[in-house]
Amino acid sequence: MNVAIMGHGVVGSGVAEILIHRNSLIAERIKNDINIKYILDLREFNDLSYSDKFTKNFSDILNDDSVKIVAEAMGGINPAYDFVKRCLLAGKSVVTSNKELVAAKGAELIKIANEKNVNFLFEASVGGGIPVLRPMVQCLAANEITEFSGILNGTTNFILNKMIVDNMSFEDALKLAQENGYAEKDPTADIEGHDACRKVCILATLSFGKHVYPEQVATDGITKITLDDVNAADSFGCVIKLIGHAEKLTNGKITAFVRPTVVSRENMLSGVNGVFNAIMITGDQTGEVMFYGKGAGKEATASAVVADVMDCAKHLESRKYLDWCDGDDNYVVNDTDSEEKMFVRIIGKDFDSLKATFQKEFGSLTSSVTKNEFSKEICFITNPIKKSVLNEKLSRFENIEIKILHTMI
Amino acid sequence: MNVAIMGHGVVGSGVAEILIHRNSLIAERIKNDINIKYILDLREFNDLSYSDKFTKNFSDILNDDSVKIVAEAMGGINPAYDFVKRCLLAGKSVVTSNKELVAAKGAELIKIANEKNVNFLFEASVGGGIPVLRPMVQCLAANEITEFSGILNGTTNFILNKMIVDNMSFEDALKLAQENGYAEKDPTADIEGHDACRKVCILATLSFGKHVYPEQVATDGITKITLDDVNAADSFGCVIKLIGHAEKLTNGKITAFVRPTVVSRENMLSGVNGVFNAIMITGDQTGEVMFYGKGAGKEATASAVVADVMDCAKHLESRKYLDWCDGDDNYVVNDTDSEEKMFVRIIGKDFDSLKATFQKEFGSLTSSVTKNEFSKEICFITNPIKKSVLNEKLSRFENIEIKILHTMI
Numbered sequence: 001m002n003v004a005i006m007g008h009g010v011v012g013s014g015v016a017e018i019l020i021h022r023n024s025l026i027a028e029r030i031k032n033d034i035n036i037k038y039i040l041d042l043r044e045f046n047d048l049s050y051s052d053k054f055t056k057n058f059s060d061i062l063n064d065d066s067v068k069i070v071a072e073a074m075g076g077i078n079p080a081y082d083f084v085k086r087c088l089l090a091g092k093s094v095v096t097s098n099k100e101l102v103a104a105k106g107a108e109l110i111k112i113a114n115e116k117n118v119n120f121l122f123e124a125s126v127g128g129g130i131p132v133l134r135p136m137v138q139c140l141a142a143n144e145i146t147e148f149s150g151i152l153n154g155t156t157n158f159i160l161n162k163m164i165v166d167n168m169s170f171e172d173a174l175k176l177a178q179e180n181g182y183a184e185k186d187p188t189a190d191i192e193g194h195d196a197c198r199k200v201c202i203l204a205t206l207s208f209g210k211h212v213y214p215e216q217v218a219t220d221g222i223t224k225i226t227l228d229d230v231n232a233a234d235s236f237g238c239v240i241k242l243i244g245h246a247e248k249l250t251n252g253k254i255t256a257f258v259r260p261t262v263v264s265r266e267n268m269l270s271g272v273n274g275v276f277n278a279i280m281i282t283g284d285q286t287g288e289v290m291f292y293g294k295g296a297g298k299e300a301t302a303s304a305v306v307a308d309v310m311d312c313a314k315h316l317e318s319r320k321y322l323d324w325c326d327g328d329d330n331y332v333v334n335d336t337d338s339e340e341k342m343f344v345r346i347i348g349k350d351f352d353s354l355k356a357t358f359q360k361e362f363g364s365l366t367s368s369v370t371k372n373e374f375s376k377e378i379c380f381i382t383n384p385i386k387k388s389v390l391n392e393k394l395s396r397f398e399n400i401e402i403k404i405l406h407t408m409i
Numbered sequence: 410m411n412v413a414i415m416g417h418g419v420v421g422s423g424v425a426e427i428l429i430h431r432n433s434l435i436a437e438r439i440k441n442d443i444n445i446k447y448i449l450d451l452r453e454f455n456d457l458s459y460s461d462k463f464t465k466n467f468s469d470i471l472n473d474d475s476v477k478i479v480a481e482a483m484g485g486i487n488p489a490y491d492f493v494k495r496c497l498l499a500g501k502s503v504v505t506s507n508k509e510l511v512a513a514k515g516a517e518l519i520k521i522a523n524e525k526n527v528n529f530l531f532e533a534s535v536g537g538g539i540p541v542l543r544p545m546v547q548c549l550a551a552n553e554i555t556e557f558s559g560i561l562n563g564t565t566n567f568i569l570n571k572m573i574v575d576n577m578s579f580e581d582a583l584k585l586a587q588e589n590g591y592a593e594k595d596p597t598a599d600i601e602g603h604d605a606c607r608k609v610c611i612l613a614t615l616s617f618g619k620h621v622y623p624e625q626v627a628t629d630g631i632t633k634i635t636l637d638d639v640n641a642a643d644s645f646g647c648v649i650k651l652i653g654h655a656e657k658l659t660n661g662k663i664t665a666f667v668r669p670t671v672v673s674r675e676n677m678l679s680g681v682n683g684v685f686n687a688i689m690i691t692g693d694q695t696g697e698v699m700f701y702g703k704g705a706g707k708e709a710t711a712s713a714v715v716a717d718v719m720d721c722a723k724h725l726e727s728r729k730y731l732d733w734c735d736g737d738d739n740y741v742v743n744d745t746d747s748e749e750k751m752f753v754r755i756i757g758k759d760f761d762s763l764k765a766t767f768q769k770e771f772g773s774l775t776s777s778v779t780k781n782e783f784s785k786e787i788c789f790i791t792n793p794i795k796k797s798v799l800n801e802k803l804s805r806f807e808n809i810e811i812k813i814l815h816t817m818i
Contacts, residue, residue, distance in 0.1 A: 018551050018694065029550055029732065123548060129695030131548030139532060139540030141438055142427050142715035268701065271680050285427065285712035286538030286702060292677060293698035303694035306551035323438065
């Protein structure tokens with residue numbers, strides 16, 4: 001069976017290498033031979049054993065009816081969106097690792113795939129090599145998913161982990177991540193939460209059936225997290241993680257966000273370190289299930305793309321059904337203001353006077369209070385309270401600095 | 410589409426309830442209607458809304474060509490084996506949660522399913538509601554699996570957890586597990602490791618392609634684990650877990666075992682508490698991936714069976730391929746005697762004289778040593794050493810009691 005690869009960057013070259021080096025293993029497993037006919041890339045790759053497969057012309061792929069499966073690994077929306085759409089319309093199955101594309105255009109592309117009776121698969125778009133989308137759709141098929149929480153971005157998790165374990169500042173940890181190749185030169189998409197946001201969109205859509213768009217997800221990154229925050233959380237036996245979350249509300253709508261969160265060390269997600277990712281999904285029958293592994297990396301991501309190619313090749317005539325319809329403006333609600341335990345740091349003149357004020361005004365709100373060593377602050381975790389109420393109570397005080405984080409405790 | 414359920418115990422009744430109560434959700438998801446035509450059970454169930462579906466006669470199911478899918482939830486080998494085999498031979502797809510059956514007869518039943526071009530699926534047989542077998546076969550399809558380690562039995566994990574957290578004796582923790590319904594009246598299959606052993610067989614066969622039989626897996630339960638062992642492990646920042654493990658050896662053979670293991674708290678498996686299970690799988694491309702969730706329970710297990718029924722219904726004409734050929738006597742090797750870090754407790758007359766002896770004879774073997782509070786013993790973790798060498802060194806000493814455990818450190 002002929003396939004084409006679009007894009008020969010980190011992931012695309014990994015896909016090519018696995019398809020070539022593992023040709024016989026793959027053939028044995030799917031009872032079919034996979035042959036790369038084209039690799040689309042504008043750059044020159046003259047020194048590879050498979051240099052003859054390269055083309056700069058998308059039409060070669062589009063117009064070749066013998067190419068039944070296309071692996072898209074170009075990244076970004078343009079021209080990936082246009083190319084993928086035209087492949088699907090031409091009756092080719094497409095697999096992709098491109099989260100940006102799926103999060104922005106998934107509903108439309110899946111609709112076309114359904115109409116053309118071909119597959120559009122994107123396991124590698126969330127969690128790299130971690131199997132999560134297929135298990136969610138297939139293995140949890142008898143469940144209603146009620147919510148999920150995940151560590152969805154390896155770069156930010158690496159940075160936060162360095163801050164927690166090595167007491168490194170955010171800036172130093174980011175620099176180290178860049179030196180190790182875990183963060184881009186322009187790290188915005190990672191540290192501002194955009195990358196995690198796209199994965200929340202994909203997971204939320206598969207969980208609840210209706211497309212969630214990136215602009216609907218309340219997204220906050222980790223750039224405002226300081227070493228003091230990390231140490232204050234530690235004094236409560238907690239770590240700070242960038243958590244992507246979505247859940248069904250009782251009115252049929254959902255809430256979805258990405259934000260730094262104070263996570264109890266009792267929670268399995270707190271143990272997810274370095275560039276690892278994990279997604280905890282709650283099904284109404286099965287309870288909590290978690291998927292854990294490397295969220296990125298050439299081999300891991302490419303092997304997930306290849307697994308999708310293999311699945312397409314095995315089931316070319318029997319399309320996977322995905323419940324993925326278009327979203328709407330009012331579907332995602334982010335001002336739920338529900339009662340939650342909040343993590344509060346108050347920085348003022350000195351610990352004793354803060355504590356006196358605190359005990360008078362907030363004593364009933366919290367279960368415990370601690371101070372940061374050597375600093376003029378108190379921090380505490382509230383009993384469940386609406387953020388609006390908490391903000392109002394705190395607004396009465398002057399000459400203090402306040403920092404509030406959500407929790408999973 | 411007509412289905413039959415064999416056995417109306419905990420899992421079977423759960424399957425019936427989900428298929429009935431979620432009928433429209435399921436129909437929407439698979440674009441097909443599932444109708445329970447028969448439920449096979451020798452007992453009377455007169456007060457159920459679906460009492461009319463019961464039969465005591467297996468032939469009703471076998472001879473009804475409209476029944477395309479059979480869910481087996483009887484447990485045990487007999488008569489499940491005979492019934493499942495005859496259903497497959499009659500061209501019906503079968504799904505099961507019966508680990509004992511799959512571990513003992515999987516190779517034969519899969520061969521028949523292949524010949525008859527029907528499905529034989531058993532996601533619920535390992536890890537209850539945790540998606541693991543399908544992700545392993547489908548999502549990791551481009552990987553060679555090199556090894557796996559798992560906490561595969563909720564009962565023993567509950568008992569060990571109570572010993573660790575609540576300082577409870579083995580006997581008291583077992584009693585509590587029985588009171589909570591987590592352990593059977595006869596707990597042998599759980600506490601002696603037989604249940605975990607069957608799951609190792611299934612996982613090892615799917616990982617490496619050749620049937621592993623229960624009698625080939627070196628199986629040791631938790632009955633010899635004492636509170637002193639647990640506390641000694643704790644003093645090294647470790648917990649004791651019942652670990653099922655298998656890995657590929659360089660000679661094409663494998664090793665497979667179930668045994669109590671001293672696990673570092675740095676390892677994700679150490680955080681798997683209570684009746685939860687987790688399986689850590691290493692793929693050569695994707696690295697470590699872990700699947701975590703409730704390993705048992707009516708709803709979780711039944712929902713996994715129903716997901717398999719749904720998968721069969723969607724792909725009745727396109728069989729899943731499983732690489733599962735018969736095993737042989739020499740395939741599993743358990744006397745590898747490889748170099749490992751071992752956890753050693755030596756109980757003698759008093760700590761000081763033990764330590765003096767230890768430092769003279771074993772100083773070079775270990776990185777650290779500790780004593781149990783109030784007890785006349787030392788414990789240490791060796792540098793990597795063959796168990797045979799360690800045993801020989803220890804055999805020189807008299808009047809001491811020695812306890813050795815394997816580690817994951």
